[in-house]
Amino acid sequence: MKEFALKSEEKFHSHYLNIEKVNKRMTTRLFINNFVKYLFLASTMFGLIVLAFLIYTILRDGLGWINMDFLTNRLSTLPERAGIAGAVVGTLWLMFVVGPVTMVLGIGTAIYLEEYAKRGRFHSFIQTNITNLAGVPSIVFGLLGLTIFVRMFGFGPSIIAGGLTMSLLVLPIVVVASQEAIRSVPQFLREASYGMGATKWQTIRNIVLPASMAGILTGVILALSRAIGETAPLVAIGIPALIIPIPSSITDNFTVLPMQIYYWTIDSVLVDEYASMAAATIIVLLIVLFLMNSVAIIIRNKFKKRY
Amino acid sequence: MGKTVSVKDLIRNKDKKNKLMLKAERTIPFILFALASISILTTVGIVSTLLYETFLFFREVSIIEFFTNTNMKPLSRVEPSFSILPLLTGTILISLVAMLVAIPIGLTTAIYLSEYASESVRKAVKPIIEVLAGIPTIVYGFFAFTFVTPILREFIPALQSTNALSPGIVMGIMIIPLVASLSEDAMNSVPKAMREGALALGATKLEVTLRVVIPAAISGIIASFVLGISRAIGETMIVTIASGSSKNFTFDITQSMQTMTAYIVEVTSGDAGAGTTAYYSLYAVAFALFIFTLLMNMFAGHISRKYREAY
Numbered sequence: 239m240k241e242f243a244l245k246s247e248e249k250f251h252s253h254y255l256n257i258e259k260v261n262k263r264m265t266t267r268l269f270i271n272n273f274v275k276y277l278f279l280a281s282t283m284f285g286l287i288v289l290a291f292l293i294y295t296i297l298r299d300g301l302g303w304i305n306m307d308f309l310t311n312r313l314s315t316l317p318e319r320a321g322i323a324g325a326v327v328g329t330l331w332l333m334f335v336v337g338p339v340t341m342v343l344g345i346g347t348a349i350y351l352e353e354y355a356k357r358g359r360f361h362s363f364i365q366t367n368i369t370n371l372a373g374v375p376s377i378v379f380g381l382l383g384l385t386i387f388v389r390m391f392g393f394g395p396s397i398i399a400g401g402l403t404m405s406l407l408v409l410p411i412v413v414v415a416s417q418e419a420i421r422s423v424p425q426f427l428r429e430a431s432y433g434m435g436a437t438k439w440q441t442i443r444n445i446v447l448p449a450s451m452a453g454i455l456t457g458v459i460l461a462l463s464r465a466i467g468e469t470a471p472l473v474a475i476g477i478p479a480l481i482i483p484i485p486s487s488i489t490d491n492f493t494v495l496p497m498q499i500y501y502w503t504i505d506s507v508l509v510d511e512y513a514s515m516a517a518a519t520i521i522v523l524l525i526v527l528f529l530m531n532s533v534a535i536i537i538r539n540k541f542k543k544r545y
Numbered sequence: 546m547g548k549t550v551s552v553k554d555l556i557r558n559k560d561k562k563n564k565l566m567l568k569a570e571r572t573i574p575f576i577l578f579a580l581a582s583i584s585i586l587t588t589v590g591i592v593s594t595l596l597y598e599t600f601l602f603f604r605e606v607s608i609i610e611f612f613t614n615t616n617m618k619p620l621s622r623v624e625p626s627f628s629i630l631p632l633l634t635g636t637i638l639i640s641l642v643a644m645l646v647a648i649p650i651g652l653t654t655a656i657y658l659s660e661y662a663s664e665s666v667r668k669a670v671k672p673i674i675e676v677l678a679g680i681p682t683i684v685y686g687f688f689a690f691t692f693v694t695p696i697l698r699e700f701i702p703a704l705q706s707t708n709a710l711s712p713g714i715v716m717g718i719m720i721i722p723l724v725a726s727l728s729e730d731a732m733n734s735v736p737k738a739m740r741e742g743a744l745a746l747g748a749t750k751l752e753v754t755l756r757v758v759i760p761a762a763i764s765g766i767i768a769s770f771v772l773g774i775s776r777a778i779g780e781t782m783i784v785t786i787a788s789g790s791s792k793n794f795t796f797d798i799t800q801s802m803q804t805m806t807a808y809i810v811e812v813t814s815g816d817a818g819a820g821t822t823a824y825y826s827l828y829a830v831a832f833a834l835f836i837f838t839l840l841m842n843m844f845a846g847h848i849s850r851k852y853r854e855a856y
Contacts, residue, residue, distance in 0.1 A: 267749050267752070268749060270749075270751060271749040271750055271751040271752075274751050275657075275661050275750070275751075277653070278653045278654070278656055278657035278661060279657055279661070281649070281650045281653040281654055281657070282653070282654045282657045282658065282662075282670060282674075284650055284654075285650065285654060285673075285674045285677055285718070285721050285722070285725075286670070286673055286674070288677070288718050289673065289674075289676060289677055291692075292680070292684070292688050292692075295688065295691075295692050296684070296687075296688075299691070342580065343580050343583050343584075346576070346577050346580030346581065347577075347580055347581040347583070347584060349577055350574070350577035350578055350580065350581040351581065354574050354577060354578070355581075363585075364581055364584065364585065367584055367585055367588055368584050369842075369846070370588070370839060370842060370843070371584060371587060371588060373772075373775060373779075373838060373839070373841075373842035374591065374779075374835065374838065374839070375778070375779025375780075375781065375806060375834060375835075375838055376779070376781065377779070377781045377806045377809050377810065377831070377834075378591060378595075378779075378831055378834065378835050379591075380809075380813070381594070381595070381809065381813070381827070381828065381831050382587070382590055382591050382594060384813060385594040385598070386590055386594065389819065406583075406587050409583075409584060409587070410584075413584070437566065437567075437570050438570065439569060439570050439573050440566075463679075467680075467681030467682075467683070468681070468682075469681070469682070469683045469781075469782045470682075470781035470782055470785075470806070470810065473781075473785075473810050473813065473814050474809060474810065474813045474814075475813075476813060476814060496681055496683045496782075499683050499684070499687060500683055500686070500782065500785075500786070503683075503686065503687045503690055503691070503786055504786060506690075506691065507706075513691050516687055516691075517687070517691075520683075520684050520687060523681065523684070524680070524684070527679065527681070531679065
């Protein structure tokens with residue numbers, strides 16, 4: 239009996255209170271913890287370093303090509319005479335179509351979903367549909383544009399065909415942003431408006447939309463910046479490599495900055511200068527995107543109302 | 546003074562205005578409904594065009610051959626043959642390389658930002674990483690083709706000038722922010738009390754992360770991986786530029802390969818006129834692509850909804 243008690247005491251000590259052993263294990267655990275911390279930090283830095291490299295190589299290759307002539311000349315097969323004026327104007331045209339179309343469709347859809355549609359099967363059906371559309375690869379939208387707008391409607395690879403295709407692609411961004419903005423307008427504002435005798439539409443137009451405008455505009459700008467950076471749908475609708483005239487109407491053929499980058503990059507195996515010209519065009523595109531995103535952030539911060 | 550206005554006229558005007566307003570009140574829901582239906586029409590348009598042209602394609606090419614043959618020569622004048630297998634292996638291998646880059650780096654970045662970094666570091670680093678997500682894919686394509694491939698060729702002399710490795714790596718870099726920010730959101734929603742409980746029991750931060758935070762956030766983390774894969778499968782420009790257009794059935798990532806997306810680009814921007822078999826084949830490929838990405842996205846939504854542990 240006594241023996242047994244002693245034995246169990248021994249066992250107790252050896253298993254639970256061996257300070258040396260515990261300390262030794264603790265040191266390794268703490269060491270691993272610290273080591274892994276730096277490993278994780280290094281992997282976080284990896285993303286930042288790659289970003290720095292990417293920007294550095296593009297600036298190194300492209301900065302020398304940027305001058306007034308490059309920005310204002312038309313496209314040409316001769317590197318020294320080629321410029322991106324057509325692509326810049328084409329990009330502006332594209333925004334000119336995508337902006338209004340997505341605003342009308344996106345805000346309309348969002349108002350319908352948030353203010354009019356009854357919560358139920360149909361509501362969740364549209365909502366799921368929008369979520370799924372946001373995940374469809376952009377090249378598939380390009381095929382849709384090719385089949386419907388270019389071929390069926392006979393628009394050809396024109397601004398209107400490209401703009402409508404791109405509008406459908408970025409529509410989910412505007413819808414989701416507008417829905418969030420409308421949802422964040424507090425209920426008491428609507429009730430106060432109804433209390434003054436306003437109708438539902440009057441309330442939406444005079445109270446809800448102005449209060450959610452900052453969020454909606456942020457969404458529209460983000461959608462536009464997605465649209466002007468996208469290439470795949472426009473390649474799919476068949477925009478040719480060499481568009482020399484500058485587009486002047488909505489039915490004209492056109493090219494945009496990303497398309498120009500694409501063609502110059504794949505042809506850089508033929509003409510060395512094309513790689514630098516692609517890099518220079520990338521600089522222009524990134525500056526435009528940076529400015530648009532800054533505007534979006536400013537709008538969001540400046541007009542964000544807290545209720 | 547101005548002209549006199551009769552009260553009757555005023556009332557009549559007001560009535561007119563009210564009627565107009567009521568009319569608007571009744572029609573506006575219908576207009577908005579019509580606008581909301583455009584998104585459904587878009588889906589219907591995508592599915593129906595893809596289905597219809599795919600059907601036309603499979604009248605000319607046997608569906609079994611399409612999935613079992615390994616010979617892909619769509620534009621051959623002598624004997625065109627169609628097979629999705631080379632495109633599938635290309636897509637899967639490049640996505641695999643991308644995920645081998647994006648998952649470890651994205652997840653550890655998420656762990657660092659959510660568990661280790663101080664609030665000020667987090668606030669500074671997170672937006673910079675998200676810049677990576679905002680860069681157009683064509684820029685990544687340029688980067689892969691003119692910068693990453695030449696560097697890799699220094700180390701791997703056998704690497705072709707267009708190959709699957711370089712676009713895979715660059716695509717992985719593009720997907721890092723997606724994996725990182727979704728995983729970080731999932732980890733952030735794990736309540737602090739659970740971490741503090743484990744820390745109080747003597748666990749190190751790493752042990753807390755591996756045994757408490759990650760298991761609790763696993764649904765969101767897996768969802769971020771699946772969305773990343775779906776993104777990789779649907780990505781077009783990086784592979785079109787940097788991975789070439791070889792349709793050989795191979796598993797060697799130093800070789801040129803074509804993905805499903807790059808095939809669509811090649812055929813639409815190339816020589817196949819409407820009505821040819823090659824033209825229809827691109828819809829069959831696009832249909833497969835559409836189904837894959839749709840299933841992935843729905844799967845991701847499903848796991849993040851169903852297996853979410855709510856606290």
